[in-house]
Amino acid sequence: MTELRHLVSIDDLSLTEMQALFDAAKGFSEDLTAHSKLCPGRISASLFYEPSTRTRLSFESAMLRLGGGVITAADMRVSSASKGESLADTVRVVGGGYADVLVLRHPSEGAARLAAEFSPVPVINAGDGSHEHPTQTLCDLYSLWVERGRIEGLDVVLAGDLRYSRTIHSFAYALARFGANILCVPQGGFELPDYVMQRLREEFGVEPVRANASKMGELAAESDVIYMTPQKPHQLSLFTDAKGWNVSHVDAVYMTRPQTERYKAGEGEDLSYLQLGKSALAADSLRDAVVMHPLPRRDEISAEIDSDPRSIYFKQAARGVPIRMAILAALAGELPLLDSPPAAGMPTYPVLEGENPCPNPNCISNTETRHAVPRVALASRLPLRVQCAFCSQRLVVGAVGCLATRRHHEPGSPGLRRVRPEEMRFFLDAQTAERAGFPAAGEAHPV
Numbered sequence: 001m002t003e004l005r006h007l008v009s010i011d012d013l014s015l016t017e018m019q020a021l022f023d024a025a026k027g028f029s030e031d032l033t034a035h036s037k038l039c040p041g042r043i044s045a046s047l048f049y050e051p052s053t054r055t056r057l058s059f060e061s062a063m064l065r066l067g068g069g070v071i072t073a074a075d076m077r078v079s080s081a082s083k084g085e086s087l088a089d090t091v092r093v094v095g096g097g098y099a100d101v102l103v104l105r106h107p108s109e110g111a112a113r114l115a116a117e118f119s120p121v122p123v124i125n126a127g128d129g130s131h132e133h134p135t136q137t138l139c140d141l142y143s144l145w146v147e148r149g150r151i152e153g154l155d156v157v158l159a160g161d162l163r164y165s166r167t168i169h170s171f172a173y174a175l176a177r178f179g180a181n182i183l184c185v186p187q188g189g190f191e192l193p194d195y196v197m198q199r200l201r202e203e204f205g206v207e208p209v210r211a212n213a214s215k216m217g218e219l220a221a222e223s224d225v226i227y228m229t230p231q232k233p234h235q236l237s238l239f240t241d242a243k244g245w246n247v248s249h250v251d252a253v254y255m256t257r258p259q260t261e262r263y264k265a266g267e268g269e270d271l272s273y274l275q276l277g278k279s280a281l282a283a284d285s286l287r288d289a290v291v292m293h294p295l296p297r298r299d300e301i302s303a304e305i306d307s308d309p310r311s312i313y314f315k316q317a318a319r320g321v322p323i324r325m326a327i328l329a330a331l332a333g334e335l336p337l338l339d340s341p342p343a344a345g346m347p348t349y350p351v352l353e354g355e356n357p358c359p360n361p362n363c364i365s366n367t368e369t370r371h372a373v374p375r376v377a378l379a380s381r382l383p384l385r386v387q388c389a390f391c392s393q394r395l396v397v398g399a400v401g402c403l404a405t406r407r408h409h410e411p412g413s414p415g416l417r418r419v420r421p422e423e424m425r426f427f428l429d430a431q432t433a434e435r436a437g438f439p440a441a442g443e444a445h446p447v
């Protein structure tokens with residue numbers, strides 16, 4: 001039996017699988033109406049706990065174009081969620097014969113991961129809080145690939161609210177994996193979150209350096225621009241001048257709106273937000289950059305550049321249909337685009353004792369405590385790096401217990417090297433480990 005595949009994070013797909021999805025989408029886009037024999041009898045369910053226009057409608061259009069059907073809960077606030085029904089119960093019900101694939105959007109980070117644990121059918125993450133939005137990223141990468149013929153080596157600007165934009169986080173991880181260079185042009189105070197930066201550096205080998213963005217003109221005038229390249233070897237010092245990486249040419253500008261619905265009280269007040277209009281686009285380095293936006297936009301892209309041939313955001317939105325046709329047909333098992341079994345992801349382990357170590361109040365492990373059993377994902381053994389298996393935020397671990405010896409070690413201690421990952425249990429601190437029956441292993445000198 002083939003293993004059930006979900007699309008929760010962009011990391012769930014290998015680069016080869018993504019390329020196969022782009023190729024299939026390209027084929028579909030030649031005639032969107034010619035593929036209604038691919039998924040007849042299949043039903044997708046849209047479970048939307050947050051507003052949506054493009055994502056929900058393009059998914060539904062994609063399933064209908066594949067010959068399947070859709071059932072839709074466009075606003076889960078008018079479902080039994082308002083009676084207190086949990087996400088875990090909802091996906092068990094809807095995945096239990098009502099639908100063959102679930103498309104879920106939810107305000108809590110990690111919601112789609114939790115749904116995948118309970119769903120008997122594939123779950124597609126259509127946006128979970130400010131965490132990830134992998135299918136928008138596939139649409140964005142597909143657009144770049146169609147426009148530029150490659151992704152590797154492109155210089156891509158990520159601009160605006162990089163802190164709360166889930167589209168940015170998934171896109172940044174994927175760009176790094178494809179070997180594209182990222183230029184961060186954040187709105188002041190809305191830089192990439194630390195956990196995203198850490199993942200980019202430590203998992204994807206990205207090296208951030210300051211950039212001299214004088215040739216980017218207005219767009220970068222008020223921003224501290226950071227250049228991040230996954231290209232190896234890291235010999236940036238050979239290429240950078242005293243002011244940092246010299247930006248002379250940009251392939252794409254990806255603009256995002258302020259994610260005001262996620263701001264804490266007082267955050268972003270009096271924000272004079274970045275703006276891309278005719279004069280900003282006149283900058284030397286942007287002369288042949290495509291302008292992208294996941295939409296909806298507010299004022300950050302002026303309507304005066306809609307007719308500029310570099311503005312591709314409406315084409316990008318249109319490409320949501322063929323790429324989502326490819327995703328649905330692949331997850332339904334109707335197109336052999338995905339490997340089986342999937343490439344091994346990060347191993348995850350239960351937390352043995354005590355409180356949830358995830359510090360993120362908006363993580364599903366803290367918002368749906370009835371069903372979410374806190375889990376830790378092991379990003380690296382040496383040095384030890386662990387993150388919440390739901391929302392990917394870095395976790396502080398003060399002690400690691402060994403199930404075989406029932407002793408605990410400090411994270412940097414030599415004894416920990418002998419503990420097999422599947423025997424590791426993670427604790428906030430030594431006291432919690434001791435309370436759980438894991439006394440100290442007695443190593444005097446951590447290294």
Ligand code: NCD
Pocket residue numbers: 054055127133136166167256257294295296
């Ligand atoms: C994005 C989202 O929902 O994160 N929209 C989309 O899916 N195209 C971007 C946004 O809302 O800013």
